Amino acid sequence: MGTTVIAFLILYYATVLGIGWWAMRRGGARDLEGYLLGGRRVGPMVTALTMQSTSMSGYMFLGAGSLAYTQGYWALWYAAGDVGGAVVNLSVIGRRMRKLSQITGALTAIEYLEHRYPSPWTRLIAAGLAVFLLAVYVVAQFIAGGKGMELITGLPYSLALLIALAIIIVYTFLGGYLAVAYTDFFQSLVMLIGVLWILGAALAHFGGFAAGNAAVGAIDPSLLSVWGRDLAFEGQWGVVVGAVLIFSIGYMGWPHVVTRHMAMSRPETSRLAGAYATGWNLLFVPTPYLVGILAIAILPQLDDPELAIFNVAHALLPAAVTGLLMAAIMAAIMSTADSLLLQTGSIASRDLYQRFIRPGATEREMVFVSRALVLAIGAAGYVVAVVEPPTVFAIVIFATSVLGSAFAPAFICAVWWKRANTPGAIASMLTGAGTCITWELADLAAATTLHSMFAGLCASTAAIVAVSLATRRIAPVPPHVRQAIDKASAIGPVTPGRGGSSALALSPEAGEIAREIDARGSGRS
Amino acid sequence: MTDQPFSAIKGEVKPEDLAAGITGLGLSFPIQDCQRIYYPYDWHVFRYRARTILGATTTLVSCLVDTRTRICATADPFRLETRTAGDDWMLGRHLDRDTALGLARRYADHVARRKNKALVLPRVDVVESRPVYKPFWVTHCNPGSGAAQTMLIDGVTGDYCTLRG
Numbered sequence: 144m145g146t147t148v149i150a151f152l153i154l155y156y157a158t159v160l161g162i163g164w165w166a167m168r169r170g171g172a173r174d175l176e177g178y179l180l181g182g183r184r185v186g187p188m189v190t191a192l193t194m195q196s197t198s199m200s201g202y203m204f205l206g207a208g209s210l211a212y213t214q215g216y217w218a219l220w221y222a223a224g225d226v227g228g229a230v231v232n233l234s235v236i237g238r239r240m241r242k243l244s245q246i247t248g249a250l251t252a253i254e255y256l257e258h259r260y261p262s263p264w265t266r267l268i269a270a271g272l273a274v275f276l277l278a279v280y281v282v283a284q285f286i287a288g289g290k291g292m293e294l295i296t297g298l299p300y301s302l303a304l305l306i307a308l309a310i311i312i313v314y315t316f317l318g319g320y321l322a323v324a325y326t327d328f329f330q331s332l333v334m335l336i337g338v339l340w341i342l343g344a345a346l347a348h349f350g351g352f353a354a355g356n357a358a359v360g361a362i363d364p365s366l367l368s369v370w371g372r373d374l375a376f377e378g379q380w381g382v383v384v385g386a387v388l389i390f391s392i393g394y395m396g397w398p399h400v401v402t403r404h405m406a407m408s409r410p411e412t413s414r415l416a417g418a419y420a421t422g423w424n425l426l427f428v429p430t431p432y433l434v435g436i437l438a439i440a441i442l443p444q445l446d447d448p449e450l451a452i453f454n455v456a457h458a459l460l461p462a463a464v465t466g467l468l469m470a471a472i473m474a475a476i477m478s479t480a481d482s483l484l485l486q487t488g489s490i491a492s493r494d495l496y497q498r499f500i501r502p503g504a505t506e507r508e509m510v511f512v513s514r515a516l517v518l519a520i521g522a523a524g525y526v527v528a529v530v531e532p533p534t535v536f537a538i539v540i541f542a543t544s545v546l547g548s549a550f551a552p553a554f555i556c557a558v559w560w561k562r563a564n565t566p567g568a569i570a571s572m573l574t575g576a577g578t579c580i581t582w583e584l585a586d587l588a589a590a591t592t593l594h595s596m597f598a599g600l601c602a603s604t605a606a607i608v609a610v611s612l613a614t615r616r617i618a619p620v621p622p623h624v625r626q627a628i629d630k631a632s633a634i635g636p637v638t639p640g641r642g643g644s645s646a647l648a649l650s651p652e653a654g655e656i657a658r659e660i661d662a663r664g665s666g667r668s
Numbered sequence: 669m670t671d672q673p674f675s676a677i678k679g680e681v682k683p684e685d686l687a688a689g690i691t692g693l694g695l696s697f698p699i700q701d702c703q704r705i706y707y708p709y710d711w712h713v714f715r716y717r718a719r720t721i722l723g724a725t726t727t728l729v730s731c732l733v734d735t736r737t738r739i740c741a742t743a744d745p746f747r748l749e750t751r752t753a754g755d756d757w758m759l760g761r762h763l764d765r766d767t768a769l770g771l772a773r774r775y776a777d778h779v780a781r782r783k784n785k786a787l788v789l790p791r792v793d794v795v796e797s798r799p800v801y802k803p804f805w806v807t808h809c810n811p812g813s814g815a816a817q818t819m820l821i822d823g824v825t826g827d828y829c830t831l832r833g
Contacts, residue, residue: 245739248771250778316787488787510789517787649829651737652707653820656804657831659705659759660818 148295151466155474158329201287201476203338203431206536208452211435212445215359215366217376218432220383225390225428229420232394237417239558243631245651247624252398252554253494259557260568261621263499268572270494272549273398274516276542277487282524283538284480285311287449289528291473294453301529307473311480312521315488316514330478333471335423338430341452341468344459345437358440366439385594389540393547393596395554398486449535487520488513541583548575548599552607560611561628564618567611575603630654671752676706678747679803679823701808704756704823706801708735710768711743713796714776718788727783728795729776735763735799740775746824748800758801769797806831 211218240255249255253273257266288311289304296303349355360367370377431452438451441458445451453472456465492512497504504512527533549572556563556571579599581587588594683702709732716727732743736759763771773792780790803823808816818831 246737248738250775314786485787489781507789510787513787649820649822649827651734651739652804653829653831655734655736655759656705656707656806656820659757660806660831663757 147462148466148469151463152295152470152473155333155467155470201284201479201535202539203428204452204472204476205287205290205449206283206534206539207431208435208438209448209534209536211432212438212448212451214371214375215363215436215439216369217371218435219369219429220386221390222429222432224387224393226424227421228391228394229424230417231391233417236395236554236558239631240554243558243627246627246630251490251494253490256550256553256557256568259624260553260563260565261624262565262569264569265565266494266498268569269398269550269553270490270498272545272572272576274487274491274495276546276549277398277483277490278520278523279538280542280546281480281483281487281520282527283535283542284476284483285521285524286528286532286538287476287535288473288480290447290450291453291469291476294450294457295469295473304525304528307477308521308525311477311484312517314477315481315484315517330471330475331423333467334475335427337456337468337471338427338434338452340464341434341456341460342430342437345434345441345455348441348459349437355437355440359436362439362443366436379592381591381593381597382588383594385544385588385597388594388600389543389547389596392551392600393543396547396550397543398490398546398550484517484520485513488517491516544583544594544596544599545576545579547596548579548603549573550575551600552604556607556611558628558631561620561625562611562615563607564611564614564620566614566618567607567609570610571603571607574606575599578602671754673750673752674706674758674801675748675798676751676801676803677824678749681803681805681821681823681826703806705804705806706751706753706756706758707804708759708761709733709800709802710735710763710765710772711796711798711800712769712772712776712794714773714780715793715795716776716780716790717793718786718790720786720788727780727790729780730796731772731776731779732800733763733768733772733775735761735768738763738771740771742776742779751801756803761799765797765799769794 207218207221210221243259244250244255247255247258249258253266253269256269257263285304285308288307289300292298292307293300293303296306298306346352346355349358356367363372365371365373368374368377370379376382434455435448435451438445438455442451442454445454453469456468460468492504492509496512497509501508552571552575553563553568556568576599579595582593582595582598587598591598683704712731712733714729714731716725716729718725718727730743730745731740733740777792805821805823807819807821809819819828820831821828
């Protein structure tokens with residue numbers, strides 16, 4: 144790609160690190176809180192863009208483009224679910240989960256599941272599944288980073304992958320890529336402007352959408368249909384529903400995504416953040432897919448469809464702009480990989496090692512266990528990515544389908560169905576994961592015309608309902624859990640239609656003060 | 669009721685604001701009466717020091733522990749003042765100081781770990797640790813649509829929610 148691209152890559156990294164350094168110094172010097180409240184002070188727009196940029200990277204720039212390049216407009220089924228995923232997530236479990244986790248004192252998603260479905264087995268199974276699937280998911284980021292580095296530097300893939308992996312692991316171990324909201328905000332803006340710029344360049348190349356579609360149709364008219372190349376998925380609604388569900392309902396099964404619900408600050412902020420996130424999604428999510436479709440006519444002979452977006456940018460944009468965009472994409476991929484590794488290491492050390500192996504483990508031991516696991520994932524990921532690399536798309540779809548199938552019904556029933564009990568949740572996690580993995584490995588989607596996500600979700604939902612009802616007498620939901628669910632659903636808006644809104648954050652104090660007033664016999668002074 | 673002085677978070681919402689109908693809070697109906705209540709928290713500030721690629725970082729986490737519900741939260745900066753209860757109500761604590769410190773430390777560790785994004789072992793110091801009280805207002809009002817409502821208003825931020833209505 145040349146020295147201009149590499150120069151901009153270095154410049155971009157320097158800028159991102161500079162923002163992190165500035166925010167750290169500014170926050171630390173200003174007041175007692177340091178920069179830890181950054182996320183709460185910066186408002187809903189920065190909050191929203193931070194959330195979106197840290198969860199969308201390798202897949203959007205490699206997987207989405209590849210799917211669109213190989214299947215045409217069929218790929219937009221995946222985008223359809225993704226556009227509304229954030230709002231569905233916030234609406235279905237957001238506010239109630241925040242309250243319930245607060246009431247039960249849970250800090251992580253796995254801890255929350257154990258508090259709601261009390262049993263060590265809940266934590267063991269949930270943590271085991273999460274560690275395995277997040278490790279699988281992070282391999283997709285490694286491959287994406289390796290391919291990007293290969294394209295930028297011109298080095299052989301195995302060496303480029305090693306460099307990308309080394310950078311990710313070094314800053315996971317040593318820090319330096321701080322979770323500063325403004326860094327993520329800056330990154331998300333560059334990503335958004337970048338993909339829109341590539342799309343604009345692609346449309347200008349053809350002279351508009353109609354001309355672009357005509358060029359794609361001239362190569363293969365079936366790519367313009369929503370049923371895939373050669374109409375391979377025609378009438379397969381079970382596959383379509385699964386494709387839409389993956390990034391809408393599927394997000395609810397990601398432990399690192401649902402943890403954000405537990406950390407929400409004010410409900411007003413979350414509502415506005417949801418609106419901004421949807422706005423950002425509307426602009427960002429379909430764009431890589433559209434670029435992938437247009438790439439069919441711009442670069443019809445690509446060896447690796449996963450590099451469709453990178454290659455379109457290289458072919459149509461000036462070197463400086465390409466360099467900036469590539470740098471932003473690489474930084475986003477590495478940031479996501481870093482977050483996933485930290486989450487995986489944290490679950491392994493706290494939810495498995497400290498909980499089941501050494502309850503008295505010191506912080507030093509926990510850091511050691513986390514680092515050992517990160518190194519093991521890095522080594523295993525490198526071998527997989529070099530010896531027989533799956534596509535980024537295949538890995539992300541596999542991990543998301545299994546996570547969604549295993550966890551989504553358990554998270555949803557946790558707040559919406561009081562009768563969901565521990566055996567039901569455990570059966571749901573095992574059945575959902577087992578069904579989905581079997582579906583993927585045996586390629587049952589082709590035989591049954593049902594997507595693995597759809598099959599897994601149906602199986603895990605049926606399991607939680609059937610097992611909870613069958614075991615309601617031998618394993619009743621504990622009274623303190625039922626009370627917590629009641630409290631989580633109790634606070635409503637203040638006088639609907641009168642303006643203003645109820646402050647959810649006050650509900651614990653409100654409950655205590657109401658009890659005190661009752662105890663004193665009268666609320667009036 | 670006690671005349672012992674205590675540390676309270678300085679409230680920005682005054683009785684006159686409530687008497688004026690708290691229209692500034694987005695409500696359009698007048699308040700009939702109000703009672704100030706001091707709610708008990710434990711306030712802890714932890715300093716996390718760690719070495720990263722960007723150099724040594726120092727992070728301060730200010731954490732309030734609700735001593736009745738055990739819920740922890742990071743706190744925005746606030747000013748303290750010394751108060752006596754007088755006619756105001758003071759709610760009692762349900763949590764001893766050691767337990768509150770343990771809960772705060774666990775919560776602050778979690779927050780700092782997520783923010784630092786690094787597998788490093790930080791040095792942690794307790795910078796501040798003391799009980800504080802936060803003012804709330806319990807008010808009665810009639811929104812004009814029938815039944816009267818009892819509302820709770822955060823004396824620092826002006827946030828509100830219904831207690832009964």
